[in-house]
Amino acid sequence: MTAARAARDGVPGPGQVPAPGQVPAPEPPPAPALDAHCHLDLIEQPTGEVLAAARAAGITRVITVGVDLPSSHWSAECADTAPGVYAAVAIHPNETAAAAATAAQRDEVLAEIAKLAALPQVRAVGETGLDYYRDYAAPGVQREWFRAHIEIAKQAGKALMIHDRDAHEDVLAILAADGPPDRVIFHCFSGDAAMAERCAAAGYVMSFAGTVTFTNAPALREAAAVAPPGLILAETDAPFLTPMPHRGKPNTPAMVAHTVRCLASVKQVGVADMCELVTATGERMFGPW
Numbered sequence: 001m002t003a004a005r006a007a008r009d010g011v012p013g014p015g016q017v018p019a020p021g022q023v024p025a026p027e028p029p030p031a032p033a034l035d036a037h038c039h040l041d042l043i044e045q046p047t048g049e050v051l052a053a054a055r056a057a058g059i060t061r062v063i064t065v066g067v068d069l070p071s072s073h074w075s076a077e078c079a080d081t082a083p084g085v086y087a088a089v090a091i092h093p094n095e096t097a098a099a100a101a102t103a104a105q106r107d108e109v110l111a112e113i114a115k116l117a118a119l120p121q122v123r124a125v126g127e128t129g130l131d132y133y134r135d136y137a138a139p140g141v142q143r144e145w146f147r148a149h150i151e152i153a154k155q156a157g158k159a160l161m162i163h164d165r166d167a168h169e170d171v172l173a174i175l176a177a178d179g180p181p182d183r184v185i186f187h188c189f190s191g192d193a194a195m196a197e198r199c200a201a202a203g204y205v206m207s208f209a210g211t212v213t214f215t216n217a218p219a220l221r222e223a224a225a226v227a228p229p230g231l232i233l234a235e236t237d238a239p240f241l242t243p244m245p246h247r248g249k250p251n252t253p254a255m256v257a258h259t260v261r262c263l264a265s266v267k268q269v270g271v272a273d274m275c276e277l278v279t280a281t282g283e284r285m286f287g288p289w
C-alpha cells in the first residue's frame with residue numbers, strides 16, 4: 001500500500017500523529033499472545049524497535065501482511081529474518097485493479113504470489129477478499145482475484161486470510177461455491193452475531209481488531225460473545241485501528257494486549273485463558289511456530 005493510499009484510507013500522515021513514544025505501552029498480559037495481522041512495513045518506526053516493544057508487552061508472535069507484490073515480498077523477507085515474525089502474502093482487493101492491466105499480467109502477479117506462498121515462513125494467503133466499501137477495483141475484478149487466491153491457499157496448504165468489507169454475502173457465497181481451504185480467517189471481523197454464527201458453523205476463524213474495543217461497536221462485542229472460544233483471534237491491523245484507550249494514536253502490535261483483555265471480558269474468561277486460546281488458535285492457523 002502506498003503512502004498516498006494509506007492517507008486516503010484515513011491514516012494520519014507524519015506530523016498529524018503524536019510521536020510513537022507518547023503512546024504508553026500496555027501492561028503485559030499474564031501469558032504470551034500474538035498479533036494475528038499487522039503491516040510492519042507501514043508502521044513509521046524501526047521494525048526492530050516495534051518488535052522489541054511487542055515482546056516486552058508479551059506479544060511474542062506477529063503476522064505481517066502484504067497487500068501488493070512489493071509488500072508481500074517485504075513480508076516474506078521480514079519473516080525470514082526477524083524471530084517471531086511470520087508472513088501473509090496477497091494482492092489486497094483494493095489493489096487488484098492497480099496490480100495488473102491485462103489477464104496475462106494478472107496471471108504473472110498471481111504466479112509470484114503462489115511462489116511466495118510456498119515459502120516456509122509464509123503462513124497465510126492474504127489479505128484477499130472483497131471490499132465493496134471502496135471502489136478502487138470493480139466488484140467483478142475483486143471476485144476473480146479472490147477466487148484465484150483461494151486456489152493458491154489450497155495448493156500451498158496455507159491459511160486463507162480474508163478482508164471482507166461490506167461484502168459478507170458474496171465472501172461466504174464464493175467460499176461455499178469454490179470450497180474453502182482447510183483454514184479460513186476473517187481478518188478484522190466486521191460482522192454481527194448472526195454473521196459470527198454463520199462463520200462458526202463453517203469453522204471459520206474470526207480475528208478481532210481494536211474495533212471490538214470501540215465504545216460505538218456493541219454489535220462487534222455481541223459477535224465475539226457468540227463466536228466459539230476456539231475460533232477467535234486477536235489482531236491490530238497496525239498501523240490502523242488503534243484499540244481503546246488509545247484510539248486515534250499510532251498502532252503497533254504491542255497494542256493487541258488491549259484487544260485480548262477486551263475479548264477476555266466479553267468471553268468472561270481470565271486474561272491468561274484468553275491468551276492461551278488465541279495462541280492455540282494461532283498455532284492451528286499459522287503454526288507450527
Ligand SMILES: [Zn+2]
Pocket residue numbers: 037038039065127237
Ligand atoms: Zn490489514
